[in-house]
Amino acid sequence: VPALESSGTCPICGDGAAFVAHNPWLRDNFLCQRCGSLPRERALMAVLNERFPLWRQGVLHESSPVMRGVSSRLAAECPNYTPTQFYPDAPLGSAPQGVRCENLECLTFPDGSFDLHVTQDVLEHVLDPAAAFREIARTLKPGGAHVFTVPLVNKHWPTVVRARYRPDGGVELLAEAVYHGNPISEDGALVTRDWGFDICRFIFDACGLFTDTIIIDDLSRGIRAEYIEVLVTWKPRPEA
Numbered sequence: 096v097p098a099l100e101s102s103g104t105c106p107i108c109g110d111g112a113a114f115v116a117h118n119p120w121l122r123d124n125f126l127c128q129r130c131g132s133l134p135r136e137r138a139l140m141a142v143l144n145e146r147f148p149l150w151r152q153g154v155l156h157e158s159s160p161v162m163r164g165v166s167s168r169l170a171a172e173c174p175n176y177t178p179t180q181f182y183p184d185a186p187l188g189s190a191p192q193g194v195r196c197e198n199l200e201c202l203t204f205p206d207g208s209f210d211l212h213v214t215q216d217v218l219e220h221v222l223d224p225a226a227a228f229r230e231i232a233r234t235l236k237p238g239g240a241h242v243f244t245v246p247l248v249n250k251h252w253p254t255v256v257r258a259r260y261r262p263d264g265g266v267e268l269l270a271e272a273v274y275h276g277n278p279i280s281e282d283g284a285l286v287t288r289d290w291g292f293d294i295c296r297f298i299f300d301a302c303g304l305f306t307d308t309i310i311i312d313d314l315s316r317g318i319r320a321e322y323i324e325v326l327v328t329w330k331p332r333p334e335a
């Protein structure tokens with residue numbers, strides 16, 4: 096017997112979708128039976144479609160995508176979609192394997208380049224997230240936004256820093272090393288922060304922008320799981 100099943104409209108692949116989980120950990124197991132998407136991917140796509148319905152006409156950047164789910168649709172339908180990966184050995188701004196190399200902590204894009212930055216479960220792996228949020232803010236156009244998922248695992252407690260840069264640029268571990276899957280490295284990606292809801296304050300302190308935390312629970316769209324908040328950081332337009 097499945098742990099959970101529902102049917103309805105998949106924000107990624109459309110009407111007539113069925114969603115089934117064979118394991119109670121819905122975050123990684125409540126899959127669309129047609130496109131294979133995860134709940135957090137459907138939540139992010141729903142937010143893009145509802146809040147940024149003109150995303151296909153925008154200039155989009157996605158850091159560190161896995162080419163599935165949302166990322167495949169953005170790549171297929173948005174002519175100005177730029178995916179980037181951080182290859183530690185490649186020059187920033189180069190494209191050694193056909194994909195541009197960028198470090199979120201020091202992007203090579205000019206100020207005001209993008210309507211939307213998209214990241215999916217990336218910001219829990221960045222060693223200097225304040226720098227990343229500043230760079231995201233810098234490279235957004237006025238009126239643009241960063242739309243992202245990140246696991247907010249410490250819902251009612253402060254964010255816990257697990258790893259950070261040492262002054263010499265190396266990595267200092269403050270907690271046991273935990274790794275998530277990494278699309279470009281078999282070593283996995285080190286978890287640097289167990290974020291809490293205080294991430295919004297952290298972003299404001301880093302770059303002066305406000306962030307909305309959007310929680311969707313909607314079985315008709317297959318959106319139910321642990322840690323599927325979608326965050327939207329807004330860069331305001333100058334007042335006229």
Ligand SMILES: [Zn+2]
Nearest residue numbers: 105108127130
């Ligand atoms: Zn689907």
